Amino acid sequence: MILEEIMSAEVYTLAPEDSIRDALRLMEEKKIRHLPVLSGDGSLAGVVTDRDIKEAVPSTLIGKQESDLYETPLSDIMTRNPMVGHPLDFVEDAAVLFYETQIGCLPVVSSGKLVGIVTETDLLYTYIELTGASQPGSQMEVRVPDEPGVLFGVTKVFLGHNANVLSVLVYPDKNSSDHKVLVIRVKTMNPLPIIEDLRKEGYEVLWPNVPGINR
């Protein structure tokens, strides 16, 4: 999947001359935490986050002082030359970038123009969808040997029950390096016949998998 499939294309932006007060108002109104700042020619000048603002304004504990600080232009507090993404970048690569550099948003730029923004929340939702959790289904974990053909054997059982698989994730098995754990989400309320057949085929099914409790 690429960034243009998950980014928000409708981006709320401000200009470098706009004030901290403008930014606060827009963030509150749109319930967002990241604002790209655009120059007059439409190119990306910087990014302002709620954290930049919190650092710049006085603590609410000081009391109700009317402060000129709220009129400070964004050009004074924004991060200049922020990291940007391209619409064709892979989501997986962007996720690594977020994780390693601990950024909260990634403006997406193409031909010198801002075309979208991706936030941590967008990425997280993409991964939630990846687990299939947004559709009704049951989930089971199958512990399998790490060898060719295993996935084929397992999915054959699902085919036998005409059961639609919503997602398959492969995790390393923490207890054994020559095993993997398949986390499978399947569109059924009654996974018992499938589980029974998987066990008949010699697979270890964990349903549910709660450490310390066996059923």
Add this chain to the structure above:
Amino acid sequence: MNKASFVFSDGQLGYKFSDTHPFNQKRLVLTADLLKSIGALPDSAIVRPRMATDEELALIHDERYIEIVKKAGRGEVTADIAENYGIGTEDTPIFPDMHEASAMLVGGTLTAVDEVMEGRARHALNLGGGLHHGFRGKASGFCVYNDSSVAIRYMQKKYGARVLYIDTDAHHGDGVQWSFYDDPDVCTVSIHETGRYLFPGTGAITERGSGKGYGFSFNFPIDAFTEDESFLEIYRTGVREIAEYFKPDVILTQNGADAHFFDPLTHLYSTMNTYREIPKLALELAEEFCDGRWIAVGGGGYDIWRVVPRAWSLIWLTMSGQPLPAGPLPEEWLDKYGPESPVPLMPDWEDPDPLYEPIPRKAEITEKNRHMMDKALHIIRSEQKHRE
């Protein structure tokens, strides 16, 4: 005896997918017979259900979907088209006259509603209903039409009522929740096993409603292996606080009986103690807030021999103001169904104590459930403080 109506007829037994499907309305006969054999269900209390009309179904369901279900029941729909509407699957197979059978269950819940809202009874029970997974345009999880959703919309339109929906089925009541997700005049509450493993997977505490309906959808996902005390703590605290906050005109409870230790589809460890307590609080809240108006429906429950008849009888006995029985089940009933049951029937109204081996991580599970509840209720507790 309180005036209560028991909606039932053989017409409700036509909702049958196959002989081996876990959803089996034989439960209705087993329950009615058990009640009759202790003399707790006089013919005068039984009300025959009517069938829901197409217009009533269309209060919730897409007309196109209703047409497809009708055609499917007559064998006029191809498999790939049916599958787009969630029917013809392993969960919800096509069966003859499935539209009529499904509309009958909806009609039963509407019959129960009219009994109560028109003052013929203080409370009413339709064990044939409770099909809480049905969606606007799609069947899901053994449910074709969603009787509770239709009934709630019907109560809004016909009686202008604010409805509190309480769902204690072990599966999340997703269909009903999504039907009223943006409606502040319907409050949906679901207590269920977490969707981590169990169908349908939704029902997180963060699902609180949207738009104007924000704050009127409550979810209490409890951990697998949760036992009576923790289940009831969440139920009593959560449901009471929500009722006090929402102040309903009428309460609709969905009484799936699949949180029991014996239930093959779920991993909760309730016993009959839980099913003794659930209707008590529903009645108490209905008397306190709704001048008694309480409609109860059935739902899941896949150990139809050992669990459902006893659990569902307790709803009727509570609702009709009869003393809750203890000790042995009537011999007449045990003799009649014992030979047919694939498992030995339970001899008593109570479960044996203990029913199962102790759970190793009980204290942690109880603690985690309590944390979950505090988070789920935070929204109304902080508002309460605000008001004070």
